Amino acid sequence: MNHVEEQLLKEKKRIDSITAPEEMEARLRNALNGAARSRTRWMSPVWRIAAVALFLLVIFGYHYNAFAYYGKKLLGFDELISGTRLQELNEQGMGQPVGKQATLTDGTELTIDGIMADANQLVMYYTLRNPKGIKEDGSRLFWPSKFSGFLTSSNLESSVSLPNEEHTEIKGTMFFEPVSPFAKKLTLHYYETDANNQLIEHSISFPYDPNQAILTQIKYPIHRKIKVDQGVLNFQSITATPSMTMIKGTLNVDNFDRLPLGLSGIELIANGESVEMIGSGHSSAPGGRKFDLRYDALPKPLESLELVIQEFIGYRQLDQRLPLASAGEEPFFLADKELWVKKVAVTSQGVEIMIATGDDILLDGVSVEALGEATSLRTTVGQIETELDDGTVLKERTLLFDTRVKPEYLYIKGMHYIKAYNEAIEIPVD
Amino acid sequence: MNAVRYVKKAKKGNKEALLQLIMAEKDDYYRLALTYMGNSHDAMDAMEEMIVRLYENIGQLKKAESFYSWSRTILVNSCKALLRKRQQLVLLDDAGADGRSAAEHAPPGDPYRYTDQQMDIRQMLLHLNEQQQEAIQLKYWHDLDYQTIAEMTNVPVGTVKSRIFQGLKKLRELYGGEADESR
Numbered sequence: 001m002n003h004v005e006e007q008l009l010k011e012k013k014r015i016d017s018i019t020a021p022e023e024m025e026a027r028l029r030n031a032l033n034g035a036a037r038s039r040t041r042w043m044s045p046v047w048r049i050a051a052v053a054l055f056l057l058v059i060f061g062y063h064y065n066a067f068a069y070y071g072k073k074l075l076g077f078d079e080l081i082s083g084t085r086l087q088e089l090n091e092q093g094m095g096q097p098v099g100k101q102a103t104l105t106d107g108t109e110l111t112i113d114g115i116m117a118d119a120n121q122l123v124m125y126y127t128l129r130n131p132k133g134i135k136e137d138g139s140r141l142f143w144p145s146k147f148s149g150f151l152t153s154s155n156l157e158s159s160v161s162l163p164n165e166e167h168t169e170i171k172g173t174m175f176f177e178p179v180s181p182f183a184k185k186l187t188l189h190y191y192e193t194d195a196n197n198q199l200i201e202h203s204i205s206f207p208y209d210p211n212q213a214i215l216t217q218i219k220y221p222i223h224r225k226i227k228v229d230q231g232v233l234n235f236q237s238i239t240a241t242p243s244m245t246m247i248k249g250t251l252n253v254d255n256f257d258r259l260p261l262g263l264s265g266i267e268l269i270a271n272g273e274s275v276e277m278i279g280s281g282h283s284s285a286p287g288g289r290k291f292d293l294r295y296d297a298l299p300k301p302l303e304s305l306e307l308v309i310q311e312f313i314g315y316r317q318l319d320q321r322l323p324l325a326s327a328g329e330e331p332f333f334l335a336d337k338e339l340w341v342k343k344v345a346v347t348s349q350g351v352e353i354m355i356a357t358g359d360d361i362l363l364d365g366v367s368v369e370a371l372g373e374a375t376s377l378r379t380t381v382g383q384i385e386t387e388l389d390d391g392t393v394l395k396e397r398t399l400l401f402d403t404r405v406k407p408e409y410l411y412i413k414g415m416h417y418i419k420a421y422n423e424a425i426e427i428p429v430d
Numbered sequence: 431m432n433a434v435r436y437v438k439k440a441k442k443g444n445k446e447a448l449l450q451l452i453m454a455e456k457d458d459y460y461r462l463a464l465t466y467m468g469n470s471h472d473a474m475d476a477m478e479e480m481i482v483r484l485y486e487n488i489g490q491l492k493k494a495e496s497f498y499s500w501s502r503t504i505l506v507n508s509c510k511a512l513l514r515k516r517q518q519l520v521l522l523d524d525a526g527a528d529g530r531s532a533a534e535h536a537p538p539g540d541p542y543r544y545t546d547q548q549m550d551i552r553q554m555l556l557h558l559n560e561q562q563q564e565a566i567q568l569k570y571w572h573d574l575d576y577q578t579i580a581e582m583t584n585v586p587v588g589t590v591k592s593r594i595f596q597g598l599k600k601l602r603e604l605y606g607g608e609a610d611e612s613r
Contacts, residue, residue, distance in 0.1 A: 004601040007551040008570040015571050020460035021470060024477065025453055031478035032445045035485045 095125065100206045105194045108134055110142055112188065112204065118214040118241035120294075122147065122154060122179050124188070128170040134163065143199075144190040147176055149183035149208065181210040216241050217298060222249070222307075224425045229315040230254040231288075235307065238427060244278060245295040247307065252288030255313055258362050258416040265311030265418070268295045271303050305427040314419025321369070322410040324353075334415055337361055341410065342396070350378070351401040353410065359385055359395040365413025370405040378402050437494040440485075448485055451497065452477075458572070459505060465567050466509035472516075479508040502574075503582040554601055562597030565590050 095114040102110045108130040116123040128134055128142060135141065147154040154177035161172025179186060187205040194200055222235040231253030238247050245268065263280040275295045282291040298305070322332045327341035334357075343354040351368060367376040383397035401407070433454070439447035452459060459480075463473035483504050491500055555563045564583060568574045580587040 003605055004554070004598060005570075007554065008566070011551045012571045015461050015465070018457070018461055018464065020456040021474070024456055024460065024474065025449070027474055027478060028452060028481045029445075029449055031481055032449060032485060035445075035482040 095123075096209060096212050098206045100204055102202070102204050104128075104141055104192050105200070106130070106135070106141065107132065108141060110204075112206065115186075115208070116214065116243070117179055117208075117210075117212075118243055119178055119216045119219065119239050120241045120244050120246045121157070122176040123243070124174045124176065126172055126174065128172075129168065131168055133167050134170055142190060142192055144174060144188055145201075146189050147179055147186050148189060149179060149186045151180035152183045152186070154179050179208070181213060183208050183210065214242050217300075218302070218429065220427060222247070222425065222427060226309055226421070226423050226425070228253055228312050228421065229419065230313075231256070233309070233312070235425060238305075238307075240298045242297050245275065245298055247293040247295070248290070249292075250285065250288050250290050251282070253313065255315055255416050256289070259313055259360065259418060261311065261313055261360075261418055263291060263293055263312075265309065266293060267308045267310050268293070269304075269306040269308055270298050273299070275299075302429050305429050307425040307427060309421045309423045309425075311418050312421055313416060314421070315364070315414060315416055316419075317414045318412050319414075320412050322412070324368075324407055324410055334361070334412065337415070337417065344407070346404060346406050349400060351375075351403050351405075351407055353399045353401070353407075354396065355399060356394045356396040359393045360418040361395070362416040363412055364415055365411075366399060367411045368401050368403065368407035369409040369411055370403065370407040373405075374411065375401045375403040375407075433497060434494045437488075437491070437497045441488050441491065441494075445485065448481065448488070452481060452484075452501070455498065459502075462502060462505055462568075462572055463509055465571060466506065466513065472512065476505065476509045476512050479512065480505040483508060499578045499581055502578070506582050554605060557604055558597045558600060562593045562600070565593040566597045569594055 095116040097114045098112045099114075100112045104110055108128050111127045111129065113125040113127055115125070124144075126142075144156050146156060157175045157177060159172060159174040161170050163170045184207065185205055186208045187203050189201060189203045191199045191201055217240040219237070219239045221237050224235050226233045226235070231251065233249065233251045233253070235247060235249040237249075238245065240246075247268070263282070264277065266277075266280075268275040268277070275298065278294040278296060280291065280293045282289045284290075316335055318334055320332075320334060322339070322341070324341060324344050327344065331338035331340045333339070337358060339361075340356040341353060342356060343352070345352045353368070357363075365376075367374045369375075378400045380397050380399055383395065386394050386396060388394060433451060436447045436451050440451060459477060460473060463476045463480075464470065467473040467476055480501070484501055487504075491497060555566065558566070561583070565579055568579045568582065569576075574582070576587050576590050579590045583590065
């Protein structure tokens with residue numbers, strides 16, 4: 001043991017020999033007797049309740065509109081508003097007039113005429129005016145990125161605009177992600193291009209009244225999973241407002257992007273009739289993809305609502321060996337799908353096989369067999385689509401294999417195809 | 431004695447139960463207070479302060495089992511508060527400037543008087559910063575484990591370990607293993 005620790009231990013022994021003085025008990029008892037358990041440190045329950053009540057009163061009082069809005073939405077006591085199109089809504093005075101103006105760098109006058117907000121989107125109506133004429137279509141001139149505000153950051157999603165004949169005025173609408181009902185003020189952030197083609201960011205603010213936002217017709221959780229061949233679709237919620245109907249969910253499907261189908265085969269059926277799909281989108285998210293489906297507004301009164309997965313990408317295991325010797329005018333059948341082998345040739349590139357199928361098929365695990373030896377596909381080239389007289393579209397392409405031996409068989413492990421699932425999810429309406 | 435039962439009684443406002451809890455380990459408390467305060471008189475003041483604070487705040491003690499580490503923390507805080515009040519920032523600062531003044535002020539018969547040997551180790555500790563001193567004293571003189579020291583001084587366990595390690599290292603550098611005069 002070294003010197004330092006030895007010294008410390010020695011001192012410890014000495015300290016251990018110290019005992020508390022005899023009078024300690026008496027002094028402590030004395031001190032205790034003088035002590036009262038302090039009540040003032042503990043707020044009495046009445047005051048605590050009063051403080052909480054005051055706090056809530058201030059918060060809810062200030063945000064009364066927002067809570068009323070949310071309350072109605074969540075409880076579903078929405079006073080349903082008639083009309084299904086933006087135009088109709090506008091005619092009904094559902095917009096909030098704004099009337100804010102700004103001048104852009106080239107002298108063009110920007111007017112934000114008004115906005116129309118609901119739980120699915122915010123629509124901004126604007127006008128660009130310049131008596132000297134507006135160059136281009138104005139989109140480079142005035143280029144909004146997002147709205148910001150309390151608990152709000154809403155990106156631009158799409159826009160439509162139309163110039164007048166003299167090109168001195170452009171009127172347009174821009175669609176943004178929905179804004180928070182807590183926002184009392186909105187700030188539009190936009191870029192404009194100056195003479196040197198530099199982007200300059202500007203912003204313009206105006207008050208927003210969430211109380212005037214259009215009420216939501218229905219908002220339900222769906223929470224239904226649909227199994228597809230190579231994964232699962234998870235429908236999470238539906239929010240219907242008089243301007244549109246949005247369905248959100250996640251998907252985790254391995255072969256989702258193998259065919260250009262996306263989510264267009266999912267239909268929303270209201271009162272027995274299909275609701276027009278406005279669009280759909282998906283983005284990668286942890287553990288899969290997030291998607292949204294946008295449909296037109298729902299009819300009124302709403303009696304039934306059903307989401308039908310008509311078509312979605314599927315996968316079929318085939319393990320088929322097609323004898324190339326018998327290739328000709330007659331197609332081979334992959335399950336019930338046709339496949340034509342149009343040409344088999346051995347070139348300096350290797351073996352080339354030209355095939356044609358319907359445009360809803362992507363072959364998987366393709367190889368050729370010759371003399372008992374298999375060569376897998378190197379690449380596919382020269383894809384063209386031809387429309388036949390009866391309207392069917394054929395997809396023609398040439399498969400390349402790294403071998404010089406004329407193959408006997410074309411082996412196909414499986415195919416990605418557009419499959420009719422016809423699964424329906426009923427959404428309760430009340 | 432069944433400490434947990436006494437703690438429960440004390441939580442209901444039983445002053446005698448609280449007193450018995452302290453008296454059961456009175457020597458430990460006293461030694462701890464003495465280390466911080468340096469003399470019996472101030473140590474007793476700190477003890478009084480502690481028991482009043484314990485009584486006032488025992489309602490906030492969540493786990494009866496941790497009464498002893500909780501009460502020690504309060505004692506240490508009481509000591510520090512008193513020291514601040516008296517502007518005695520470091521135990522032996524005065525003694526360091528005037529080696530005998532503290533000893534002279536100590537009441538006769540006080541076992542905590544500074545004898546030569548005590549001065550030795552206490553003088554050595556003065557070369558460390560306050561936190562290192564405190565951590566080493568709590569560990570070596572009061573047999574407290576790292577976790578308890580961490581709670582009492584309101585820092586992470588790792589910090590306590592590092593303070594002790596760095597403190598000892600510095601002491602060894604200053605005083606070496608064998609040679610007392612290496613300085």
